[in-house]
Amino acid sequence: MGMCEGVFPDYRANTRKELEEELNSAFVAITRAKRWIFVSYPLQRVMPWGSSKSQTVSRFVTMLQK
Numbered sequence: 001m002g003m004c005e006g007v008f009p010d011y012r013a014n015t016r017k018e019l020e021e022e023l024n025s026a027f028v029a030i031t032r033a034k035r036w037i038f039v040s041y042p043l044q045r046v047m048p049w050g051s052s053k054s055q056t057v058s059r060f061v062t063m064l065q066k
Contacts, residue, residue: 004041004055026060039064 002008009022030037041057 002041003039003058003061004045005058006055008058008060023060023063030064 003026005011008026009019013019013022030039039061041061042055044052045055047053
């Protein structure tokens with residue numbers, strides 16, 4: 001899974017309700033793993049317009065670590 005800010009949660013999720021929906025989607029994706037799940041994020045991503053952008057780990061990963 002690519003768990004970086006702007007992807008999970010989506011950059012368009014601005015309200016508390018939208019962020020809770022994103023968190024629920026992440027929870028469902030993680031708990032439905034049959035055997036193993038590797039949660040990762042890229043250090044950089046190539047954007048659709050061709051430039052490279054640095055990425056940061058999702059706030060959801062921090063929640064998983066607790």
